[in-house]
Amino acid sequence: MAKCVFCSKKAKRSCPALQQEICPFCCGSKRGNEIECTLDCSIYKKGILKDNEKAVMKRARASFNNEYDDLFKRQGIPETAGPLEEFIFINYYRDFRVDDNDILNCYIKIYYILQGQDHLYTLDDYEVDIFKKFLDVARENDISPKLQKVMILRLIKSIEQVSGGRFGRRNYLEMLRGMLTQTGRMGELFKD
Numbered sequence: 001m002a003k004c005v006f007c008s009k010k011a012k013r014s015c016p017a018l019q020q021e022i023c024p025f026c027c028g029s030k031r032g033n034e035i036e037c038t039l040d041c042s043i044y045k046k047g048i049l050k051d052n053e054k055a056v057m058k059r060a061r062a063s064f065n066n067e068y069d070d071l072f073k074r075q076g077i078p079e080t081a082g083p084l085e086e087f088i089f090i091n092y093y094r095d096f097r098v099d100d101n102d103i104l105n106c107y108i109k110i111y112y113i114l115q116g117q118d119h120l121y122t123l124d125d126y127e128v129d130i131f132k133k134f135l136d137v138a139r140e141n142d143i144s145p146k147l148q149k150v151m152i153l154r155l156i157k158s159i160e161q162v163s164g165g166r167f168g169r170r171n172y173l174e175m176l177r178g179m180l181t182q183t184g185r186m187g188e189l190f191k192d
Helices: 023-032 040-063 075-090 100-114 125-140 146-162 165-181
Strands: 013-015 020-022
Touching: 013 075, 020 023, 020 165, 040 100, 040 146, 075 100, 075 125, 075 146, 075 165, 100 125, 100 146, 100 165, 146 165
Parallel strands: none
Antiparallel strands: 013 020
């Protein structure tokens, strides 16, 4: 039975940075401090991704809380967000393997990729398509890299505000259907 390199208790993990065995307590308490962790460690990487998700959600919740902060009133933003959301509706509304949480996670990944943290994130095939569409429409509308990040934050907040509740994990997708087709469960909300 392997023993922890620090405390000699039962080791349950192999530490890539130390190239030795370590117990969960020492791993958690020394991670990033006494141990110079690398991204080869799945536990360390998962921790960074979890912290990133918490930080971006906190930032999105703290932003856009009054009509003066309404990003969708700025020139170029509706012209970018509209085609992106239409693309998502057309390609993923009928795909029941994709729900609001998947779109939210995709936006979180895009946000951090735009922040230069692409080494942390791997995009699934559908996420690559969404990211390409986002970059295409952002380029077409001359949206600066800084404003692209702000726009993704606003889209994150949109999903968080509407997802769940009565329509479950596809409420954002239902909202897109209502906005774009004026049909479905939310269609009445978007009729003139």
